[in-house]
Amino acid sequence: MQKFEEMSNIFGLEDKRRNQLSEILDEEVRERDQHKCVVCDSEININVHYKIPRELRGEEHVDNLVTLCTSCHEAIKTVDKNMHIINVWKMLLKRRHWFKRG
Numbered sequence: 001m002q003k004f005e006e007m008s009n010i011f012g013l014e015d016k017r018r019n020q021l022s023e024i025l026d027e028e029v030r031e032r033d034q035h036k037c038v039v040c041d042s043e044i045n046i047n048v049h050y051k052i053p054r055e056l057r058g059e060e061h062v063d064n065l066v067t068l069c070t071s072c073h074e075a076i077k078t079v080d081k082n083m084h085i086i087n088v089w090k091m092l093l094k095r096r097h098w099f100k101r102g
């Protein structure tokens, strides 16, 4: 069990490093959103979240970041996942000509 916890800690760190957000930017977003969740106004367990995810080339910029509480974050992540699929399909359809021989 101990081993498992150690491993999740390692993965947790890895994940943090991958989604590294500068402390200044993080603080700037929290300040702007008054340290509240932009969805439900909760002031507990606030995270800074990307509106457009990094995978979709979302910028690391205050305009692309919002503060969310853990529960709204979870809810939005689920929506995001579906949005990813839609956006990927849109992108593929736009680039359909790539697959055709001209």
Ligand SMILES: [Zn+2]
Pocket: 037, 038, 039, 040, 041, 042, 068, 069, 070, 071, 072, 073
């Ligand atoms: Zn919330």
